[in-house]
Amino acid sequence: MTHWLTVWRAAQLVGVSRGVLQQQVRDGSLVLTEGLVSTDQLLRLYPTTRLEDTGILERVITIRDEAFGRRLRERLLPSQEVLAQRLFSQTQELADVRRYLQRYHELVVALQERIHALQGKGASPLELAELQDFVDQGLAKALATEQADLLTVMDDMLKVMSAQVTVRPSGHEFIVEGHDTLLQAGLRAGLKLNYGCGNGTCGMCKVRVISGQVVRTQPCDYPMSEAERAQGYTLMCAHTAGSSELTLELLEASGPQDIPQQQIVTTVRAVTQLAPGTRLLHLQTPRSHRLRFLAGQSVTLGVSRADGSDVHALYPVASCPCDDRNLHFFIERHPLDPFALQLFADGIKPGDAVTVWGPVGEFVLEDSQRPLVFAACDAGFAPIKSLIEHALALDAAPSLSLFWLSTKPDGHFLENQCRAWGEALDPFEYELLAEPDVSFGAAQLARAMRADLFDIECDFYLAGPEVFVNALQAELRASGVPAAQIHCNVLLEPVGETA
Numbered sequence: 057m058t059h060w061l062t063v064w065r066a067a068q069l070v071g072v073s074r075g076v077l078q079q080q081v082r083d084g085s086l087v088l089t090e091g092l093v094s095t096d097q098l099l100r101l102y103p104t105t106r107l108e109d110t111g112i113l114e115r116v117i118t119i120r121d122e123a124f125g126r127r128l129r130e131r132l133l134p135s136q137e138v139l140a141q142r143l144f145s146q147t148q149e150l151a152d153v154r155r156y157l158q159r160y161h162e163l164v165v166a167l168q169e170r171i172h173a174l175q176g177k178g179a180s181p182l183e184l185a186e187l188q189d190f191v192d193q194g195l196a197k198a199l200a201t202e203q204a205d206l207l208t209v210m211d212d213m214l215k216v217m218s219a220q221v222t223v224r225p226s227g228h229e230f231i232v233e234g235h236d237t238l239l240q241a242g243l244r245a246g247l248k249l250n251y252g253c254g255n256g257t258c259g260m261c262k263v264r265v266i267s268g269q270v271v272r273t274q275p276c277d278y279p280m281s282e283a284e285r286a287q288g289y290t291l292m293c294a295h296t297a298g299s300s301e302l303t304l305e306l307l308e309a310s311g312p313q314d315i316p317q318q319q320i321v322t323t324v325r326a327v328t329q330l331a332p333g334t335r336l337l338h339l340q341t342p343r344s345h346r347l348r349f350l351a352g353q354s355v356t357l358g359v360s361r362a363d364g365s366d367v368h369a370l371y372p373v374a375s376c377p378c379d380d381r382n383l384h385f386f387i388e389r390h391p392l393d394p395f396a397l398q399l400f401a402d403g404i405k406p407g408d409a410v411t412v413w414g415p416v417g418e419f420v421l422e423d424s425q426r427p428l429v430f431a432a433c434d435a436g437f438a439p440i441k442s443l444i445e446h447a448l449a450l451d452a453a454p455s456l457s458l459f460w461l462s463t464k465p466d467g468h469f470l471e472n473q474c475r476a477w478g479e480a481l482d483p484f485e486y487e488l489l490a491e492p493d494v495s496f497g498a499a500q501l502a503r504a505m506r507a508d509l510f511d512i513e514c515d516f517y518l519a520g521p522e523v524f525v526n527a528l529q530a531e532l533r534a535s536g537v538p539a540a541q542i543h544c545n546v547l548l549e550p551v552g553e554t555a
Contacts, residue, residue, distance in 0.1 A: 060092040062229060065220060067451070070102045076483070078425055079454045138271050141298035145269065167191055219297030223247065224266060224305045232297045237273060238263075238304070239292035244378040246351075246449035248309035253344045254293050254380070261292040268302035270295040312350060312418055320345050322383065324408045327399065330386070331466030334435065335399060336374075337385040339410055346380040347412060349373060351421060351446030352439045352517075352545065355414030357385070357395060359404055369395035369550065372519070373415070374438035376445035383412070386438045386469070393550035419519065419545035421446055426515050426541070427455040431501055431528055433494065433520025434467045439545050440519050441470070448481070457514075458486040459504060461497045461524065494520075495527045502531035519545040 061069070067077050077093070080086035086097060171188055219232040221241070230245030232238060239261050242249050252260035256276025265288040276294035292304075309315055322339040330336050337357075341347055349355070351373075358368040375384040390396050398404055419439055421428075428447055432440040437460055447453050458477075462468045467490065474486045487504055491497030516532060518525050525544045532542055 059095040060089070061095065061098075062091070062220065062222075063088070063093060066093045066098055070098055072102075072482075076454060078452065082425075138273070138296055138298060141269060141271055145299040164191055164194070219300050219302055221297060221302045221304060223308070224303060226308055228308070232302075235273065235296075237293055237296050238270070238302075241296075242292065243380065244449055245451075246378065246446050248314070248350065249292070250307065250309065251293060251346075251348065254346050255344055256291055256294040257344065259291065262289050263292055263304045263306040264288050265290055266303040266305050269298035270302065271298035309350070312353065312415075312420060315348055315350060315353075315415060318347060318412070318414065320347055320412045322410050322412050324404060324406050324410055325382070326406055327404065330469035333389045333464065333466055334469045335387050337387050337399065337404070337410075339383045339385070339412065341381045341383070341412075343381070347383060347415070348380065349377055349415035351377055351442040352419040353415035353417040354439070355383075355412050355416070358411040358413070359395065359398060359408065361398065361403065367394040367398055369393055370416075370548070372417070372419075372439035372442070372545070372547070374441050376442055376449065378445070378449055386435050388435045390550050396550070417545070419443075419517070419543060421450070421517075422515065422543065424515050425452055425454070426513050427457070428453045429457045429459070429505065429514045429516045431459045431461070431505075431516065431518045431520075433461045433497070433524040434463055436518075436520030436524070436545070436547055437470065438519075440517065441473070443517055444477070448484075453483070455483040455485075456481075457508065458484075459501050460486065460488050461494075461501055461520070462488070462490045463492050463494055463497060494524045498524050498527035499531060502528060502535070505532075506535060514541065516542045517545075518542065520547060521549070522546045 063077050063081075077086060080101065081088055086093065086101060168188070168191055171184055171191065174184060217233070220229060221232060221238065222229050223242075228245075228247055230242050230247060232241040236244070239249060239251055239254065250260055252258035254261075256274055256278055259278040259280075262278075262280075262284070270290050272294055273296050274294040276291050278291060280289060280291075292306075320341050322341050324337070325340045326336070326338040328336040328338070339357075347355070354370050354372040356368050356370050358366055360366050371385045371387065373383055374386050375382060387396050387399050389400050404410070417439075421443055430440045430444060440458070440460075444456060444458065447456055458474060460468060460474070468474075468488050471488060474488065477484045478486055485508075487508075489497060489500055489504070491500055514537075516537065518528050525546050529542055529544060533539065
């Protein structure tokens with residue numbers, strides 16, 4: 057029996073990224089019907105698909121064997137109330153199918169009675185017998201129990217364990233798993249959602265439910281009017297999906313111009329040495345005031361010194377917007393950067409207050425389904441890391457490639473992160489190069505890209521010092537890459553003391 061799935065759900069079932077399936081749609085090997093994929097097509101393209109290969113079976117076994125682990129319950133299964141709601145929704149769907157079959161059965165039985173009535177009115181016995189056989193065979197075929205295919209069974213399992221949300225008018229989709237709210241799940245999927253406090257107070261994450269049900273999982277103080285309730289409005293930060301499929305109406309940010317400027321006093325959670333000349337600064341925002349930003353953007357950090365003066369510096373955020381409370385920054389030691397000097401002198405410690413202003417910058421992922429290529433030099437890896445994590449959350453690119461140039465011995469301070477991505481993700485590959493001369497290193501990077509990538513169209517994202525970005529951009533343009541497919545972020549050198 058043919059079962060119809062969205063591209064997102066189909067990718068989950070066969071264990072590939074959405075970008076892979078979308079590429080197959082573009083090259084004609086996979087055909088969509090009204091935006092849906094049939095399980096018959098999927099099984100033809102992936103004939104070796106097995107339940108155990110996709111990880112679904114392992115997930116079910118893990119839930120069964122460790123059902124009392126709080127962390128597993130929160131990350132893998134929704135609450136009992138949400139589970140009950142989704143099971144009830146599927147039960148209603150099954151009841152509707154049964155009612156349909158019952159009405160169909162009654163119709164055929166009535167037709168049989170009419171045939172018997174016609175037999176006494178002079179109709180040809182042969183024609184009536186043929187008609188009777190046709191009705192009997194059709195009824196037997198309609199009511200026969202068919203064995204469901206593997207993907208249909210897996211899809212039914214996923215509908216209970218996770219919910220699929222479709223956003224209108226953009227058409228974006230995301231999955232809600234575990235105890236995530238709609239807001240948390242949407243941010244993890246890379247959507248540019250409108251929100252503020254994240255705790256049910258400001259009402260900025262208000263959306264309209266077009267179809268499906270939601271369940272409140274967090275307390276909220278925002279006073280929703282009766283008119284808004286009647287129109288189906290709800291808060292994404294306080295609700296999760298109560299049905300296996302949910303459609304929401306909301307407006308997403310189209311780009312940096314839609315992200316408001318913010319000022320937040322954060323707390324230092326940790327300062328970690330990544331290399332002799334590089335430290336990771338981990339800041340955490342208050343629960344009621346999170347930083348809304350796009351991957352690849354920068355913010356200004358400011359601290360007060362013991363003499364009462366302030367120091368400020370602009371840094372790209374190295375973490376993903378999907379975790380808007382925990383902000384990471386890679387700070388390099390530099391004699392003209394007063395903020396870095398304060399940090400390396402242990403003048404910024406866990407528990408201290410750091411003010412954040414921003415975000416700023418146009419270095420963000422464009423809406424494209426081409427393969428993505430990222431190139432960084434030294435600490436230019438910070439915005440690149442944010443973009444890569446965002447691209448992984450979106451799960452829309454057919455492949456991701458990283459080229460990281462180091463001009464100093466400790467320049468590849470997160471090589472282990474690259475290795476982890478490469479080992480865990482099929483569509484991700486990386487190459488690390490070391491060269492003290494930035495211009496020569498950029499030329500080396502361009503040659504490596506030409507060897508690997510220039511037979512396909514890609515979008516390029518470059519980040520690092522000005523000489524690196526300009527040199528690599530010139531190499532790419534000379535090789536025929538259109539200017540519209542090259543996106544640059546020049547990290548400016550510190551200029552000295554600020555107040």
